[in-house]
Amino acid sequence: SIQGMSKEHIMAIRNKNINPMTSKITYYKKPVFIHQGHMQWLWDMDGRRYLDLFAGVATVAVGHCHPKVTAAVEKQLKKLWHTTNIYVNAPLHEYCEKLASHLPDPLKVIYLTNSGSEANDLAMLMARIHTGNYDIITFRGSYHGGSQQTMGLTSQSSYKYPIATSSGCTHTMCPDVFRGPWGGSHCRDSPVQTIRQCSCVQGQCMANEHYIGQLKETFAASVPSRVAGFFGEPIQGMGGAVQYPKNYFKEAYKLVREKGGVCIADEVQTGFGRTGTHFWGFQGYGVLPDIVTMAKGIGNGFPMAAVVTTPEIAASFAKAYHFNTFGGNSVACAVGSAVLNVRINLQNCHHVGTYLMTELAKLRDKHEIIGDVRGKGLQIGVEMVKDKTFRIQPPMCITTADVDFFLAVFDKAIHNYMDRQ
Ligand code: PMP
Numbered sequence: 001s002i003q004g005m006s007k008e009h010i011m012a013i014r015n016k017n018i019n020p021m022t023s024k025i026t027y028y029k030k031p032v033f034i035h036q037g038h039m040q041w042l043w044d045m046d047g048r049r050y051l052d053l054f055a056g057v058a059t060v061a062v063g064h065c066h067p068k069v070t071a072a073v074e075k076q077l078k079k080l081w082h083t084t085n086i087y088v089n090a091p092l093h094e095y096c097e098k099l100a101s102h103l104p105d106p107l108k109v110i111y112l113t114n115s116g117s118e119a120n121d122l123a124m125l126m127a128r129i130h131t132g133n134y135d136i137i138t139f140r141g142s143y144h145g146g147s148q149q150t151m152g153l154t155s156q157s158s159y160k161y162p163i164a165t166s167s168g169c170t171h172t173m174c175p176d177v178f179r180g181p182w183g184g185s186h187c188r189d190s191p192v193q194t195i196r197q198c199s200c201v202q203g204q205c206m207a208n209e210h211y212i213g214q215l216k217e218t219f220a221a222s223v224p225s226r227v228a229g230f231f232g233e234p235i236q237g238m239g240g241a242v243q244y245p246k247n248y249f250k251e252a253y254k255l256v257r258e259k260g261g262v263c264i265a266d267e268v269q270t271g272f273g274r275t276g277t278h279f280w281g282f283q284g285y286g287v288l289p290d291i292v293t294m295a296k297g298i299g300n301g302f303p304m305a306a307v308v309t310t311p312e313i314a315a316s317f318a319k320a321y322h323f324n325t326f327g328g329n330s331v332a333c334a335v336g337s338a339v340l341n342v343r344i345n346l347q348n349c350h351h352v353g354t355y356l357m358t359e360l361a362k363l364r365d366k367h368e369i370i371g372d373v374r375g376k377g378l379q380i381g382v383e384m385v386k387d388k389t390f391r392i393q394p395p396m397c398i399t400t401a402d403v404d405f406f407l408a409v410f411d412k413a414i415h416n417y418m419d420r421q
Contacts, residue, residue, distance in 0.1 A: 137171070192374060271297060
């Protein structure tokens with residue numbers, strides 16, 4: 001039992017007292033009762049061990065209950081849990097100095113929040129206050145949060161209620177080089193390209209031109225002459241690890257700035273080294289956003305998030321008080337510092353992720369049901385062409401031996417599935 005509770009008792013509570021959607025989304029006929037975690041491993045209440053390739057939606061960055069992070073929390077818990085930011089306390093300042101050192105100039109001013117939705121809410125507000133404009137653009141298929149403001153920005157119908165969410169949010173065509181009308185091999189920044197024929201001409205990415213053309217059409221059709229901002233996940237997370245043509249962001253950022261808008265990178269899933277080559281997903285595209293939002297991996301599973309911006313935008317935003325009780329909480333800051341002290345192993349993330357994608361591409365060639373394998377580092381998508389996209393976003397401490405174990409299980413699972421059809 002988990003803390004003295006039987007499985008039946010747990011399910012009765014789940015069905016009666018917990019958000020009913022939670023009971024619906026288990027993806028399993030028999031739910032998994034998770035009891036304990038360590039690094040890339042989870043154990044259920046029967047003592048069965050699982051290799052965790054989802055990390056609570058790309059959230060457990062350095063490993064479940066990482067000993068160094070756990071030790072830092074224990075130390076802070078005995079000292080101070082909370083005051084507000086109006087008092088000066090070391091953990092907050094130590095953390096902000098560390099986080100700022102991981103961001104390029106002039107992205108140095110930090111606002112700590114508690115969730116990704118809250119961070120994106122704040123970024124939307126900042127973009128509007130700073131520019132004096134209202135309209136915000138993002139991609140179809142994006143996920144930026146479930147609050148009433150960010151729900152307007154999110155572009156997946158299953159997460160939308162029929163109410164007035166944030167107005168002024170417009171969704172442009174997602175430059176998806178696998179499923180979209182244009183694209184193909186060589187278009188995206190991934191060790192594995194699509195098997196789809198490429199429409200590039202002499203190294204020039206035609207898909208990029210077409211999708212940028214769509215962004216221009218979105219401006220022309222749906223927004224006034226000036227815009228407040230453009231949100232982009234460097235690799236779409238909830239949308240299924242969707243990747244764009246390599247130069248899309250560079251050109252899109254330029255167009256948005258010409259329209260008076262600021263550029264916001266939603267690094268909630270892609271930040272903290274997940275893409276392997278860089279600490280932030282935007283760095284892989286050679287662009288510099290005006291605002292960066294982050295959550296999930298920032299706290300390795302502890303609820304915390306942040307918005308980072310430039311001194312100029314922060315000055316515009318200082319026209320009113322912005323207060324957040326738990327943003328900058330001492331325990332959260334101790335967790336954040338410990339995560340950064342662990343030094344996320346970019347090289348491992350890149351090496352293991354590349355190996356995993358290369359091997360998955362072999363399974364794609366073998367099984368009809370796998371349409372595409374894509375991603376970067378440990379932000380990986382496997383598109384099942386008659387089913388939903390399968391996402392792989394493990395703790396970044398996994399090894400190639402773990403990958404071999406997964407590949408054998410995955411191959412067998414597909415065989416079993418196909419045999420049943
Ligand atoms: N942005 C992205 C890219 C996300 O994936 C998510 C959560 N899945 C959010 C924002 C919202 O974060 P939270 O659930 O912490 O509010």
